[in-house]
Amino acid sequence: MAAHRELPGHIAAALAGAGGPADSAGRPWEGRSLAGDDAHIHNFEHDDGEASPALAAALAALRDGSGGEAGVLAALATARVFIPIVAQLAEEGEGHDGLHADKQADMALVTIKAPDGRMALPVFSSAGALERWHPEARPVATYAARAALSAVSEQAQLMVLDPGSDFTFVVRRAPLWALAQQKEWTPSYEDPAVAEAFRASGQWHPAVGAIQVRRGSGVVSRDAQGVEVAGGGIGPELCVELGLRPGLDSAQVSALVSELQRNWAGNETLAEGVDSIEVKVTLFHD
Incomplete structure (x- = not known):
């Protein structure tokens, strides 16, 4: 999972012809902060975009053997994560020169395909991790429990935390459902x-x-x-x-x-x- 960095072909194609580094209104994502006057883009005031300390500690404990998967899910239950949103062409028009151009672009939630063929929602512990994975995706902050609900609504069976990073954690179907329902999970x-x-x-x-x-x-x-x-x-x-x-x-x-x-x-x-x-x-x- 950690080596998988590419988006599905239809998402990549939409990015190539529908906005890319700007939103659907043409406003560039570059230079936007994650706090202060720009905080409205993700509904979290004073968010510096860094990983939740509790989540980072739970992941570190899992990696060094002092913690387990249940600890990571418990930290996710209250953690803020970022989900990637990309421009997706909704309507295309033809210009006077005969070339096709964007007439209307919507924002779309990104899903990826896991190695076993199931669909997965990628989420990121920090804005930096998302940007490294896909520089042109818009980071939208949300609680992990709401991200889990989004995964279920998109018919994704998995949620993948920090794909393409040094360590990727897969939230499988059973803990994904527990997270979406805000229930305690036991492996x-x-x-x-x-x-x-x-x-x-x-x-x-x-x-x-x-x-x-x-x-x-x-x-x-x-x-x-x-x-x-x-x-x-x-x-x-x-x-x-x-x-x-x-x-x-x-x-x-x-x-x-x-x-x-x-x-x-x-x-x-x-x-x-x-x-x-x-x-x-x-x-x-x-």
């Missing part, structure tokens, strides 16, 4: 209710000896230098270890796993609390 791999829902889901089948959960391989991410960070990854976030008793052939195992997955998808606790899983089948002995 699925630390949630007793999630573990119990998985354990209970196998009680109906005699071949299921045990179901245990642990942190999935997709929780881990890497910073721009390739250093591993124990959080912020795109997923899968949860590993489900399915212990089966001997006696099933491969077709029966496949059918049982498929049936369990359908049950998991219909379980409200799991649907709300888990973004993505990986299943590991093991042999269980009484």
